[in-house]
Amino acid sequence: MVKKVLKFGGTSVGTTERIQHVAYIIKKEISAGNKVIAIVSAMAGKTNELIKLSEEISKEFDKRELDVLLSSGEQVTCALLSAALLKIKVKAKSWLNWQIPILTDGDHSNARIININIERINKYLDNNDVAIVPGFQGISKTGDITTIGRGGSDATAVAVAKIFKADTCEIYTDVDGVYSTDPNKIPVAKKIDKISFDEMLELSSLGAKVMQSSAVQTAMIYDIPLEVKSTFTERKGTKIFSQENIDYTKSVTGVAYSKDDAKITITGVEDRPGVAANIFEPLNKAQINVDMVIQNISSDTKTTDITFTVKRNDVQKTLQILKAKSEIKYKEIIKNQKVAKVSIVGAGMVSTPGVTYRMFRALSDENINILAISTSEIKLSVIIDEEKILKAIKKLHTIFELD
Amino acid sequence: MVKKVLKFGGTSVGTTERIQHVAYIIKKEISAGNKVIAIVSAMAGKTNELIKLSEEISKEFDKRELDVLLSSGEQVTCALLSAALLKIKVKAKSWLNWQIPILTDGDHSNARIININIERINKYLDNNDVAIVPGFQGISKTGDITTIGRGGSDATAVAVAKIFKADTCEIYTDVDGVYSTDPNKIPVAKKIDKISFDEMLELSSLGAKVMQSSAVQTAMIYDIPLEVKSTFTERKGTKIFSQENIDYTKSVTGVAYSKDDAKITITGVEDRPGVAANIFEPLNKAQINVDMVIQNISSDTKTTDITFTVKRNDVQKTLQILKAKSEIKYKEIIKNQKVAKVSIVGAGMVSTPGVTYRMFRALSDENINILAISTSEIKLSVIIDEEKILKAIKKLHTIFELD
Numbered sequence: 001m002v003k004k005v006l007k008f009g010g011t012s013v014g015t016t017e018r019i020q021h022v023a024y025i026i027k028k029e030i031s032a033g034n035k036v037i038a039i040v041s042a043m044a045g046k047t048n049e050l051i052k053l054s055e056e057i058s059k060e061f062d063k064r065e066l067d068v069l070l071s072s073g074e075q076v077t078c079a080l081l082s083a084a085l086l087k088i089k090v091k092a093k094s095w096l097n098w099q100i101p102i103l104t105d106g107d108h109s110n111a112r113i114i115n116i117n118i119e120r121i122n123k124y125l126d127n128n129d130v131a132i133v134p135g136f137q138g139i140s141k142t143g144d145i146t147t148i149g150r151g152g153s154d155a156t157a158v159a160v161a162k163i164f165k166a167d168t169c170e171i172y173t174d175v176d177g178v179y180s181t182d183p184n185k186i187p188v189a190k191k192i193d194k195i196s197f198d199e200m201l202e203l204s205s206l207g208a209k210v211m212q213s214s215a216v217q218t219a220m221i222y223d224i225p226l227e228v229k230s231t232f233t234e235r236k237g238t239k240i241f242s243q244e245n246i247d248y249t250k251s252v253t254g255v256a257y258s259k260d261d262a263k264i265t266i267t268g269v270e271d272r273p274g275v276a277a278n279i280f281e282p283l284n285k286a287q288i289n290v291d292m293v294i295q296n297i298s299s300d301t302k303t304t305d306i307t308f309t310v311k312r313n314d315v316q317k318t319l320q321i322l323k324a325k326s327e328i329k330y331k332e333i334i335k336n337q338k339v340a341k342v343s344i345v346g347a348g349m350v351s352t353p354g355v356t357y358r359m360f361r362a363l364s365d366e367n368i369n370i371l372a373i374s375t376s377e378i379k380l381s382v383i384i385d386e387e388k389i390l391k392a393i394k395k396l397h398t399i400f401e402l403d
Numbered sequence: 404m405v406k407k408v409l410k411f412g413g414t415s416v417g418t419t420e421r422i423q424h425v426a427y428i429i430k431k432e433i434s435a436g437n438k439v440i441a442i443v444s445a446m447a448g449k450t451n452e453l454i455k456l457s458e459e460i461s462k463e464f465d466k467r468e469l470d471v472l473l474s475s476g477e478q479v480t481c482a483l484l485s486a487a488l489l490k491i492k493v494k495a496k497s498w499l500n501w502q503i504p505i506l507t508d509g510d511h512s513n514a515r516i517i518n519i520n521i522e523r524i525n526k527y528l529d530n531n532d533v534a535i536v537p538g539f540q541g542i543s544k545t546g547d548i549t550t551i552g553r554g555g556s557d558a559t560a561v562a563v564a565k566i567f568k569a570d571t572c573e574i575y576t577d578v579d580g581v582y583s584t585d586p587n588k589i590p591v592a593k594k595i596d597k598i599s600f601d602e603m604l605e606l607s608s609l610g611a612k613v614m615q616s617s618a619v620q621t622a623m624i625y626d627i628p629l630e631v632k633s634t635f636t637e638r639k640g641t642k643i644f645s646q647e648n649i650d651y652t653k654s655v656t657g658v659a660y661s662k663d664d665a666k667i668t669i670t671g672v673e674d675r676p677g678v679a680a681n682i683f684e685p686l687n688k689a690q691i692n693v694d695m696v697i698q699n700i701s702s703d704t705k706t707t708d709i710t711f712t713v714k715r716n717d718v719q720k721t722l723q724i725l726k727a728k729s730e731i732k733y734k735e736i737i738k739n740q741k742v743a744k745v746s747i748v749g750a751g752m753v754s755t756p757g758v759t760y761r762m763f764r765a766l767s768d769e770n771i772n773i774l775a776i777s778t779s780e781i782k783l784s785v786i787i788d789e790e791k792i793l794k795a796i797k798k799l800h801t802i803f804e805l806d
Contacts, residue, residue, distance in 0.1 A: 016459035053483060056419035062486045068497050069482035072475040079472035080456060083465045094471050098501055099546055143502055 003125075004029060005166040007039040007135065007157035011174040012231035013077050014044035016084075022231060023084035025172070030090050030129045037121070037164060039135045039157040040081055042073025063108035067137070067147045071097070074134030074153075082132050092130035095121060097145065102138035102156070110149030113138055113159040122164070133160060154215035162222045169219070169226050170237075171211055176230035177238035178203060178210050180402040181255040181393055188403040192253060193236065196243040199253050202345040202379045216240065248348030251355050252400035255393050259340045261291065262312045263371060263383055266322065268331025271304040278328055279306065282321050288314045291341075292374040292383065303331070307372055309383060312337055339371060340389040343381040344396055350377055362399045368392055406528075407432055408569040410442040410538065410560035414577040415634035416480050417447035419487075425634060426487035428575070433493050433532045440524070440567060442538045442560040443484055445476025466511035470540070470550045474500070477537030477556075485535050495533035498524060500548065505541035505559070513552030516541055516562040525567070536563060557618035565625045572622065572629050573640075574614055579633035580641035581606060581613050583805040584658040584796055591806040596639065598656060599646035605748040605782045606659045619643065651751030654758050655803035658796050662743045664694065665715045666774060666786055669725065671734025674707040681731055682709065685724050691717045694744075695777040695786065706734070710775055712786060715740055742774060743792040746784040747799055753780055765802045769794055 006026065013019050022038075029036050042050075050069050054061040061069075078094035085092035100121060104111035121131045135153025140146050148155055154171060161169035176191060178200065183189040195203075197220035201213055210228050219226050220242070229237025269275055276295070283290055288310055296305040310318050315335060322328060349355045359380055363370060368391065372383040384392055397403055409429065416422050425441075432439050445453075453472050457464040464472075481497035488495035503524060507514035524534045538556025543549050551558055557574060564572035579594060581603065586592040598606075600623035604616055613631050622629050623645065632640025672678055679698070686693055691713055699708040713721050718738055725731060752758045762783055766773060771794065775786040787795055800806055 016456055020460065050479070053419055053479070054486065057423065057483055057487045058490045060490075062489045065482040065486040065489070065497055068485075068499070069479060072478045072482075075475045075478070076453070076456070076472060079468040079475075080460055082471075083457065083468040084460045086465045086468070087461045087463075094468055096471070096548070145499070 002034045002167045003037070003164060004034050005037050005039065005157055005161040005164065005169045007153060007169070007171045008041065008081075008231060009153065009171075009173045010041040010044035010047070012172050013040055013081065016080060018231070019077070019080050020084050022081060022172070023088055023090070025231065026085060026092075026130055027088055027090050035125050036130045037125075037160055037166065038081065038130060038132045039153055039160060040074060040077040040132060041135050041153045042070075043077055046073040046076070064144055067108050067145045070147055071134070071137045071145045074136055078132045078134050082130075085130055085132075090130055091128040092132060093124065093128065094132045097134055097137045098139050098143075100133065102133075104138035104140055104146045104148060106146075108144070109147055111138060111140065111146035113148060113155065116160060116163045118164055152212055152215075154212040155218060158215045158218045158222075158224060158226075161224050162218070166224075169224055171226060171228045172231040173210065173228060174230065174232065175210060175228075176233055176235050177228050178240075178254070180253065181397050182257070185390060186393055186397055188397065190402060192238050194239045194241060194246050195253060196246055196347045197240060198243060198378050199345050199347050200240050202343065202376075203254050203256050210238075243347050246347065248346070248351075250346065250401060251348040251352035252344045252346035252402065253348070254345050255396045255400070255402065256343045256345055257340060257389055257393055259386060259389065260312050261309045261339055261341050261383065262315045262335060262337040263307060263309050263339045264315070264318060264336075265305055265307040265334040266328075266330045266332075267305045267334065268303045269306055270329055271302060275328075276306065278325070279322065282325055283310075283318060286317060286321055288318055288321075292372050292381065294372050294374075309339070309341070309372065336371070338386045339383050340386045341381050341383055342389065342392045342396065343379050344400060345379050346400075347378050349380070356380060358399060359396065362395050363392060366391055366395050405437045405570045406440070406567060407437050408440050408442065408560055408564040408567065408572045410556060410572070410574045411444065411484075411634060412556065412574075412576045413444040413447035413450070415575050416443055416484065419483060421634070422480070422483050423487050425484060425575070426491055426493070428634065429488060429533055430491055430493050438528050439533045440528075440563055440569065441484065441533060441535045442556055442563060443477060443480040443535060444538050444556045445473075446480055449476040449479070467547060470511045470548045473550055474537070474540045474548045477539055481535045481537050485533075488533055488535075493533055494531040495535060496527065496531065497535045500537055500540045501542050501546075503536065505536075505562075507541035507543055507549045507551060509549075511547070512550055514541060514543065514549035516551060516558065519563060519566045521567055555615055555618075557615040558621065561618045561621045561625075561627060561629075564627050565621070569627075572627055574629060574631045575634040576613065576631060577633065577635065578613060578631075579636055579638050580631050581643075581657070583656065584800050585660070588793060589796055589800055591800065593805060595641050595656060597642045597644060597649050599649055599750045600643060601646060601781050602656050602748050602750050603643050605746065605779075606657050613641075646750050649750065651749070651754075653749065653804060654751040654755035655747045655749035655799075655805065656751070657748050658799045658803070658805065659746045659748055660743060660792055660796055662789060662792065663715050664712045664742055664744050664786065665718045665738060665740040666710060666712050666742050667718070667721060667739075668708055668710040668737040669731075669733045669735075670708045670737065671706045672709055673732055674705060678731075679709065681728070682725065685728055686713075686721060689720060689724055691721055691724075695775050695784065697775050697777075712742070712744070712775065739774070741789045742786050743789045744784055744786055745792065745795045745799065746782050747803060748782050749803075750781050752783070759783055761802060762799065765798050766795060769798050771795055
């Protein structure tokens with residue numbers, strides 16, 4: 001007997017017709033002799049509808065009550081899917097967060113799953129086929145409903161898969177997998193059959209939003225193989241494994257990008273220990289996420305220039321903080337909000353020499369100026385002029401043989 | 404400190420604007436030094452919307468899952484009202500059925516409240532002002548969500564008022580009280596200031612649908628004074644007491660009617676003991692509710708005619724059962740589905756001679772033929788031709804000085 005966790009996102013359960021289709025997908029698994037725990041999101045649009053109601057009451061709607069409000073969305077899907085399964089003679093039952101229970105820690109709207117009681121559901125599955133569990137929520141130690149912030153329903157699916165020792169965890173969504181780059185922008189983008197957790201994380205945090213990053217992180221930590229696939233086609237999806245189970249034939253797996261970055265350069269900063277800390281400590285305190293940092297070597301040995309990137313909507317706050325801090329001495333602050341980040345991602349990069357050189361050469365051939373560079377084991381990112389983003393993605397996708 | 408249970412029906416919480424209005428009504432009570440437990444229904448239209456979704460899945464939607472589905476409606480109202488109160492600085496909190504818990508017995512969609520744990524809410528109210536509780540639902544001993552059939556949110560309000568030993572139980576609705584007859588049909592209908600439980604029961608079961616009958620019954624049994632009032636006006640409502648607290652100046656309190664009855668006559672039935680039982684036992688078993696029964700004295704002493712009324716949609720089933728029972732011997736079965744029931748209701752009737760006579764005379768004056776009569780302590784009902792219903796109500800309303 002194979003125990004599967006299947007997660008269905010909002011568009012997959014967006015109408016009662018689609019819910020009935022999901023019931024048939026699950027029935028196939030049952031007919032194949034598997035047991036299923038299905039994690040469901042709220043019907044597409046439903047959560048936004050509830051948020052709209054809350055905003056009509058108050059823009060600062062109480063967080064505890066917002067969780068009570070929003071959690072009703074997944075409850076509705078649970079009941080509908082369970083009844084759709086029962087109708088086609090599959091032994092199914094909805095399990096609400098407090099009936100399991102799914103225990104969480106942390107603040108309302110940003111809780112974290114800390115435990116799931118498996119006993120009752122396991123016993124139930126001895127003589128039944130499907131347990132349907134609402135994603136995105138749990139209850140706190142004080143018995144209040146909480147919604148989980150990072151990862152949402154994906155995080156619930158991974159946590160359930162881990163605790164129930166499921167054989168697979170399949171994420172059903174409205175795309176049929178992870179692509180080598182954005183298929184909406186680059187028509188030659190190709191679906192990736194297998195990808196490592198690390199690569200998936202780099203791709204998704206860089207804009208290829210198929211799954212929530214924190215859910216992938218959890219899956220990586222506990223080595224739970226994932227599969228992302230489409231609810232609407234029968235095609236194979238993308239399998240996400242730990243790196244050692246993948247044979248790399250290519251050095252680069254995908255090209256990711258993001259367009260919400262801004263570059264800030266502080267010139268004429270004193271070149272002595274502690275200066276960088278003086279700059280980045282107050283930004284960190286203000287929860288401004290600094291991404292790339294480059295410190296230029298200056299001809300004048302007493303001063304240096306520091307360049308870094310932040311999210312565009314943090315630019316104003318960043319400038320305010322820097323200007324307010326009297327201990328930061330500088331000549332000038334230059335901001336550039338019209339930049340974009342392009343990254344090549346691939347676990348095979350580390351064993352393939354020359355990837356860096358080939359990337360720089362390719363961009364140079366297209367007359368694209370590199371404004372900043374950052375590297376990691378499996379990723380190489382550059383900041384370029386925003387207008388040249390599409391040209392850059394296309395070129396890199398081609399030269400690394402992803403077309 | 405006065406402890407009040409306030410119940411708000413679906414139209415009272417039909418929009419976020421109305422919910423905010425309800426928050427102000429509650430705030431007034433808090434400012435007056437009272438503590439409030441608010442019972443809320445789903446927003447108007449919401450339950451029907453959920454039922455529509457369920458019907459898209461299946462007309463025979465699983466009953467357990469239907470309860471899971473429908474109970475989400477009240478949950479949404481609880482969160483919205485609680486946040487609306489917090490916004491205007493009233494210490495409020497939503498309490499879902501399983502958080503209290505409200506324990507129920509009986510089948511899904513038709514459960515009955517058997518207990519409510521008052522401990523946590525009472526403790527909470529020591530330092531806070533309002534507990535918001537979803538109407539119409541509870542959890543079973545097995546921890547499943549159940550909705551309560553008879554009485555709905557009104558029944559929750561009365562049960563909460565009883566168990567919490569509330570000082571008053573106020574039912575906020577979209578009408579401003581109980582009227583002497585249907586104000587939509589008879590413009591001279593007058594709001595009743597005070598009414599006894601018995602009268603209220605007779606009026607509501609006969610068509611004056613302001614409150615659910617079974618909730619009134621429970622209030623009567625435990626002597627919990629009720630008040631029905633409008634959410635939308637500041638006018639006084641109708642107080643519902645036990646009979647001994649009311650001084651009757653009029654013999655008749657109101658005129659009720661219903662138009663979903665049918666009359667069935669079985670002629671030529673043997674006139675011997677046990678015959679009536681033979682007829683009504685199988686109907687009772689089939690859960691057909693027989694209302695009035697009249698046995699005519701026949702000139703032929705060996706046979707008699709039996710007339711009774713049932714709900715119109717039970718007529719076919721009734722005829723089938725009677726025809727199938729070989730032990731019931733008769734000459735003919737005559738059905739009349741175009742009848743209506745008109746009743747005068749009043750706790751003062753018992754002490755006022757001549758009420759019966761005056762009713763019959765009045766109907767006769769209007770040339771209305773009486774097809775059947777039934778009497779009780781506080782009610783006198785007649786079956787008449789459906790077409791004459793309005794004429795009858797008007798006449799009775801006038802002669803018993805209710806205009």
